[in-house]
Amino acid sequence: MKMSKMLMPTLREVPADAEITSHQLMLRAGMIKKMASGVYNQLPMGIRVFKKIENIIREELEKKGCQEILCSGLIPAELWKESGRWDVMGAEMMRLKDRNARDFCLGPTHEEVFTDIIRQEITSYKQLPLNLYQIQVKYRDERRPRFGVMRTKTFTMKDAYSFDTDEAGLDKSYNDMYDAYTNIFARCQLNNSPVQADSGAIGGSTSAEFMVKSEVGEDEVVFCSSCDYAANMEKAESVNSVVEKEEMMELTEINTPGVHTIEALEKFFNLPANKFAKTLVYEADGKTVVVVVRGDREVNETKVANAVGEVIEFELAREEVVNAVTGACVGFAGPIGLKADYVFIDKEVADQNNLVIGANKDEYHIQNANYGRDFEGTVGDFRNVTVGDKCTKCGNALEIARGVEVGHIFKLGTKYSEAMGATYIDKDGKSKPIIMGCYGIGVERTAAAVIEQHHDENGIVWPLSIAPYQLVVVPVNIKKAEHMEAAEKIYADLQAMGVEVLLDDRDERAGVKFKDAELIGIPMRITVGKDIVDGKVEFKLRDAQDKEVITLEEIKTRVEAEFTKHNVKLG
Ligand code: ATP
Numbered sequence: 001m002k003m004s005k006m007l008m009p010t011l012r013e014v015p016a017d018a019e020i021t022s023h024q025l026m027l028r029a030g031m032i033k034k035m036a037s038g039v040y041n042q043l044p045m046g047i048r049v050f051k052k053i054e055n056i057i058r059e060e061l062e063k064k065g066c067q068e069i070l071c072s073g074l075i076p077a078e079l080w081k082e083s084g085r086w087d088v089m090g091a092e093m094m095r096l097k098d099r100n101a102r103d104f105c106l107g108p109t110h111e112e113v114f115t116d117i118i119r120q121e122i123t124s125y126k127q128l129p130l131n132l133y134q135i136q137v138k139y140r141d142e143r144r145p146r147f148g149v150m151r152t153k154t155f156t157m158k159d160a161y162s163f164d165t166d167e168a169g170l171d172k173s174y175n176d177m178y179d180a181y182t183n184i185f186a187r188c189q190l191n192n193s194p195v196q197a198d199s200g201a202i203g204g205s206t207s208a209e210f211m212v213k214s215e216v217g218e219d220e221v222v223f224c225s226s227c228d229y230a231a232n233m234e235k236a237e238s239v240n241s242v243v244e245k246e247e248m249m250e251l252t253e254i255n256t257p258g259v260h261t262i263e264a265l266e267k268f269f270n271l272p273a274n275k276f277a278k279t280l281v282y283e284a285d286g287k288t289v290v291v292v293v294r295g296d297r298e299v300n301e302t303k304v305a306n307a308v309g310e311v312i313e314f315e316l317a318r319e320e321v322v323n324a325v326t327g328a329c330v331g332f333a334g335p336i337g338l339k340a341d342y343v344f345i346d347k348e349v350a351d352q353n354n355l356v357i358g359a360n361k362d363e364y365h366i367q368n369a370n371y372g373r374d375f376e377g378t379v380g381d382f383r384n385v386t387v388g389d390k391c392t393k394c395g396n397a398l399e400i401a402r403g404v405e406v407g408h409i410f411k412l413g414t415k416y417s418e419a420m421g422a423t424y425i426d427k428d429g430k431s432k433p434i435i436m437g438c439y440g441i442g443v444e445r446t447a448a449a450v451i452e453q454h455h456d457e458n459g460i461v462w463p464l465s466i467a468p469y470q471l472v473v474v475p476v477n478i479k480k481a482e483h484m485e486a487a488e489k490i491y492a493d494l495q496a497m498g499v500e501v502l503l504d505d506r507d508e509r510a511g512v513k514f515k516d517a518e519l520i521g522i523p524m525r526i527t528v529g530k531d532i533v534d535g536k537v538e539f540k541l542r543d544a545q546d547k548e549v550i551t552l553e554e555i556k557t558r559v560e561a562e563f564t565k566h567n568v569k570l571g
């Protein structure tokens with residue numbers, strides 16, 4: 001492509017409203033253009049990268065026997081009503097009506113649609129297993145779209161769905177996808193770790209998120225400092241930190257006027273935070289839920305919501321609800337004598353003696369409260385991991401990092417096939433629900449994550465595998481016939497070899513051209529300047545400091561060597 005003919009609106013200045021590097025660089029490299037909050041158009045430099053990622057995904061999935069289809073993004077409400085998700089999806093789902101006032105949505109994900117296709121086409125075990133995927137635009141009315149294409153209201157997702165007859169089959173489908181994802185992200189040179197993730201209330205199912213460690217990540221990931229344990233904060237567990245057991249002492253009520261935070265209580269009682277239990281009240285779809293964790297801990301709301309079951313709305317209770325459940329103001333809640341639908345006690349609270357708790361009476365606390373003797377509840381893990389907690393797998397210290405989720409694989413089981421009647425006749429002649437898995441990758445978010453990991457002060461440093469163009473030929477002065485003629489010939493020869501080449505034939509200073517080539521991140525650059533009289537050009541890699549001077553005859557071999565080194569196919 002000749003750059004004089006391209007739409008490539010590069011920017012020298014950092015756009016003021018772009019907070020993170022990948023967003024800034026995508027705008028500056030002219031890859032994307034904002035149309036509304038969380039809504040972007042893709043320009044030539046952008047779409048070429050996104051398409052490359054899509055093609056890597058295609059190749060790796062097809063190696064595992066997945067087949068591509070394409071479903072409609074416009075989905076009738078009936079399918080979502082059958083699965084029960086028309087109500088569950090809430091405000092994130094973009095809903096609309098057709099001219100006959102029939103309800104539709106713009107698909108945020110496609111479990112229902114794929115299940116609908118399968119229930120019509122599959123009747124026998126002989127037709128299974130199957131793994132189908134599509135690469136398609138999704139719509140989600142995100143509460144907080146931000147960070148450019150990292151979180152948008154419309155984005156491209158690869159979503160795949162597997163259909164099996166038994167758990168062993170599902171395991172294989174899931175493991176195949178795990179492998180495929182590992183290969184896909186490796187080919188994009190994205191350093192990532194698969195982490196155990198929360199699977200919601202469906203129970204028992206396995207799910208993993210492919211996380212890219214990054215300061216700008218919105219998710220918290222717990223990693224073990226010495227073994228391979230890694231889990232999303234929602235799911236992560238740690239060994240109970242046991243405070244030395246004491247003899248149970250007598251319950252004592254203490255007047256604590258105005259003392260209702262853990263810090264104030266620590267001062268008042270002159271005790272460390274782990275000698276207190278804090279009691280929080282939540283509302284889950286109209287039910288009241290109480291959870292008790294140690295004073296030095298944070299409640300993990302996902303774990304609590306999962307313990308309740310399939311919950312749509314889950315939030316801290318309003319003041320009047322706290323008053324009704326505890327009989328006291330906020331700040332004096334405790335586990336003794338509650339009126340709640342659910343009471344959950346974190347294991348550390350149950351294991352420890354003589355805790356200070358709220359008295360459920362204004363301006364009072366109780367000392368020496370003991371689980372079993374003084375209060376009851378369902379004991380489990382309801383807390384967040386904190387740095388330094390011990391790993392449940394190896395006992396070493398856990399660390400917390402931020403991460404960007406680029407992909408997600410999930411064992412669904414029979415949730416959708418049962419709700420929607422997707423069954424098959426098994427060998428034994430019986431009708432059974434198909435066992436499903438679902439698997440997603442965000443295309444634009446993956447590109448953004450690659451930029452977060454591959455850039456320098458001059459711009460993007462694309463891996464050869466997903467660069468918008470692989471090489472740029474820069475004639476230093478387009479008015480000099482010998483520069484232009486040689487550049488045109490190199491350009492044509494490399495194109496004939498199957499290299500994706502740019503020719504910077506713009507009437508600009510060489511410095512401007514170099515800056516643009518660096519900003520847009522083209523992996524290889526050939527500069528045609530004064531040495532061309534001796535049949536020599538300059539060859540430079542985007543990620544190297546040094547320039548090489550090579551002869552025209554050496555160009556082909558030099559370029560091929562890069563393709564071989566990075567395991568990228570020519571043409
Ligand atoms: P998140 O927790 O970030 O909202 P999610 O759990 O909703 O993600 P999935 O439904 O599993 O995401 O979607 C699969 C993939 O689609 C994600 O791993 C991510 O790469 C991408 N994705 C999800 N939401 C967005 C979005 N709003 N903008 C861009 N990409 C997204």
Ligand code: MG
Pocket residue numbers: none
């Ligand atoms: Mg989401």
